[in-house]
Amino acid sequence: MPWHSMPGFEHLFMALTAVSMLMFRARYIPLALAPILSLGAACQTDTVACQQDSDCFLNERCSAGFCEARPSVEPDAGNDAAVPDDLDAEDDTADALPQPPDLTTLCPPSQRPAESGDHTPNVVALAPTHACAIDVSGRLFCWGDNARGQLGDGTLDPQRVPTRVAPACYWNRIDIAGETTCAITIDDQLFCWGDNRFGQLGQGDFEDRPYPVLIPGEWSSVSVGPDRVCARDNAGDTWCWGNNGTRRNLLGAENLNPREPSPVKVIADFYAIDITLGNAHTCAVHREDRQLYCWGDNLQNQIGPELGSAGSATPFFTMRNFTWQHISAAGDHTCGVLLGNDDRNMYCWGDDAAPYGLVAPDSEEAPHYIGADGHFGWTIFTSTTHTCSIDFNIENQTYGGMMCWGENASGQAVPDTNALVVETPQSVSLPDSDVYFAAVTDGVSCALSGFPQQLRCWGSNEHGLLATGDTEPREGLVAISLEPR
Numbered sequence: 001m002p003w004h005s006m007p008g009f010e011h012l013f014m015a016l017t018a019v020s021m022l023m024f025r026a027r028y029i030p031l032a033l034a035p036i037l038s039l040g041a042a043c044q045t046d047t048v049a050c051q052q053d054s055d056c057f058l059n060e061r062c063s064a065g066f067c068e069a070r071p072s073v074e075p076d077a078g079n080d081a082a083v084p085d086d087l088d089a090e091d092d093t094a095d096a097l098p099q100p101p102d103l104t105t106l107c108p109p110s111q112r113p114a115e116s117g118d119h120t121p122n123v124v125a126l127a128p129t130h131a132c133a134i135d136v137s138g139r140l141f142c143w144g145d146n147a148r149g150q151l152g153d154g155t156l157d158p159q160r161v162p163t164r165v166a167p168a169c170y171w172n173r174i175d176i177a178g179e180t181t182c183a184i185t186i187d188d189q190l191f192c193w194g195d196n197r198f199g200q201l202g203q204g205d206f207e208d209r210p211y212p213v214l215i216p217g218e219w220s221s222v223s224v225g226p227d228r229v230c231a232r233d234n235a236g237d238t239w240c241w242g243n244n245g246t247r248r249n250l251l252g253a254e255n256l257n258p259r260e261p262s263p264v265k266v267i268a269d270f271y272a273i274d275i276t277l278g279n280a281h282t283c284a285v286h287r288e289d290r291q292l293y294c295w296g297d298n299l300q301n302q303i304g305p306e307l308g309s310a311g312s313a314t315p316f317f318t319m320r321n322f323t324w325q326h327i328s329a330a331g332d333h334t335c336g337v338l339l340g341n342d343d344r345n346m347y348c349w350g351d352d353a354a355p356y357g358l359v360a361p362d363s364e365e366a367p368h369y370i371g372a373d374g375h376f377g378w379t380i381f382t383s384t385t386h387t388c389s390i391d392f393n394i395e396n397q398t399y400g401g402m403m404c405w406g407e408n409a410s411g412q413a414v415p416d417t418n419a420l421v422v423e424t425p426q427s428v429s430l431p432d433s434d435v436y437f438a439a440v441t442d443g444v445s446c447a448l449s450g451f452p453q454q455l456r457c458w459g460s461n462e463h464g465l466l467a468t469g470d471t472e473p474r475e476g477l478v479a480i481s482l483e484p485r
Contacts, residue, residue, distance in 0.1 A: 100154040100211035107169040111187045113138040119482040121448055121455040126441035127176040129463045133162065133455060135482050138170035140183060145463045148179040149210025150194030156210060160464040162482050166212050177224040188234060190219040198227045199261025200242035206261060225277030236271035238284060239263040245280060249313035252282060252295045267315055278302060278329035290323035290339050300332040302350035305366050319367060331384035337377045346370045346377040346389060371425060383440045386413040390435050401433040402447050410443045412459030415476050430456065455480045
């Protein structure tokens with residue numbers, strides 16, 4: 001049995017990843033060898049076990065069962081007698097760090113942003129270890145940790161301030177999760193980079209890339225999960241690739257491999273207007289009737305009570321009494337905003353045991369209403385620690401700013417309170433109430449508000465997501481500029 005299809009692999013992988021991120025900055029241990037390693041041994045960065053080079057970081061190789069620093073040129077294999085010198089020399093560098101393409105010519109001249117122009121932030125995306133933003137001129141910036149090349153600058157070096165990515169492209173959409181980044185250009189070209197251990201870069205292999213690589217086709221949206229990616233093409237078809245889980249039910253189609261490194265068509269002509277990925281489930285809203293379809297695990301009712309705990313390998317029609325405007329999933333729970341102007345339009349369901357502030361933790365009813373009378377969520381953003389929504393006041397017909405709830409140990413939900421858990425939605429004291437866009441991840445929140453739009457973030461700075469040039473803690477809101485430094 002392959003190591004990546006061992007029973008319990010997915011949950012063991014997630015648990016070890018969480019431990020490693022906290023204890024030693026996400027060194028990867030192959031799961032087949034994890035049971036025979038103690039945590040003490042795992043924390044020794046010079047004794048990380050491996051089975052193949054892809055189990056190690058890009059600047060490392062697998063040698064004698066352990067990751068070691070990769071030399072700039074590999075030792076000669078000693079085949080000079082059988083192979084011409086010029087070809088043998090070429091083989092010597094075959095395992096060196098992947099050489100990036102010319103990022104200055106990644107996109108055609110007609111699709112390149114101006115070098116000078118407005119740096120006002122337009123879109124922001126957050127993952128536990130890195131962040132990215134696109135300005136109104138179509139320039140893409142990323143910052144944070146970079147252990148698997150998730151910043152896309154061709155290196156594995158962390159960046160503590162916004163750093164330009166692939167300057168030759170005019171970027172339009174972005175989504176990030178785990179240590180993987182995907183973005184779509186203005187001409188509908190999809191690129192991904194970073195972690196590829198499950199094939200989530202869609203290249204047909206499992207080799208990390210610290211620079212953008214193209215996924216053929218024309219694409220209108222992309223959604224990134226912890227270890228897999230789903231996207232909708234311009235024909236309306238939904239495709240997924242990456243980790244399919246130990247139950248082989250995460251990618252939305254039957255008879256797939258545990259890892260699929262190339263796009264697999266999930267639903268033909270479905271035209272999902274919204275796709276969201278949790279740890280082990282995926283949901284999509286159908287454009288025509290705004291009905292919700294989900295697939296994957298359902299151990300915590302994260303898909304819905306109509307489906308048993310075994311889950312579904314194909315899209316399952318759930319929450320059948322509702323029509324949806326927007327949905328968002330994280331961990332083992334899902335939240336959504338109903339279509340229409342009803343003030344009771346924001347609901348969550350799934351793992352109530354965790355302190356997400358989902359209310360009614362002892363109730364078997366689902367979904368659970370979230371919000372305050374007289375207000376309704378315009379859109380909602382979830383993480384495994386807290387949830388936020390952009391609020392609209394129905395009575396005054398004005399934006400009510402941003403409301404957050406859940407864990408607050410790092411001030412990631414509501415920064416001006418000392419409460420460790422915010423149990424019901426509370427307003428975030430932003431200078432501007434007109435919040436246009438937001439993003440959340442474990443321990444951090446960001447919002448775009450005001451005119452011109454300003455990017456402000458708050459919460460943990462452990463991985464440099466507050467873009468202060470360091471990883472020192474900060475209190476309250478931190479303004480982030482995309483202007484050259």
